[in-house]
Amino acid sequence: MPSSDVLRLYRQIWKVARRIPRGKVATYGQVAELAxxxxxxxxxGAAMRASKGLPWQRVLGKRGKNRAGVAILDPVxxxxxxxxxxxxxxxxTDRGLIDLVRYGWVPPR
DNA sequence: CAGGTGACTCTTT
DNA sequence: GAAAGAGCCACCT
Structure with a gap:
């Protein structure tokens, strides 16, 4: 069980994750910075793993300058x-990669 | 305070 | 392009 301190921090991260619109994706680094x-x-990453019912699938691991990849290593x-x-x-793509130029989320200022 | 961990990321081999 | 190292933040023992 995470402490209340970590929950406060995670909530801030989840808040950001919730703003990612359908059809767009963000990287862990991006979410962390916005949080x-x-x-x-x-x-x-830890916050997303502990999340429940959030669009965690829209937060990916960065795998290059202009592309991201699915976060989970486990094949299933x-x-x-x-x-x-x-x-x-x-x-x-069949290798689990996503074009950030096309699908990367650009948060409103 | 020191050491270990991790749905990370960047640079170097 | 895979593998390894190092840097990074917050958390837990």
Whole structure:
């Protein structure tokens, strides 16, 4: 069980994750930065893992300059995430990669 | 305070 | 392009 402190922090991250619109995706680093934790990508990952009922499938691991990849390493979980994304209109390659130029979320200032 | 962990990311081999 | 190292943040023992 996470402490109340971590919950407060995670809530901030979840708040950001909830703003990601359908058909768009963001990276852990991006979510962390918007949540006020620059460089805290790993924290965002932990928060998403502990999330319930959030669009966690829209938060991906960055796998290059202009592309991201499904977050989950586990083949079964990765397949689920890929399915959810495709259901929202996000193109996912057979290798589980996504074009950030086309589907990357650009948060409103 | 020191050391270990992780749905991360960047650079170098 | 895969593998390895190092840097990063917050949390837990």
């Amino acid at each position: 006020g934790i620059p460089g805290g990508a790993r924290v965002a 979980g990765a397949a689920v995430q890929r399915r959810l994304l495709e259901a929202e209109g996000v193109e996912v």
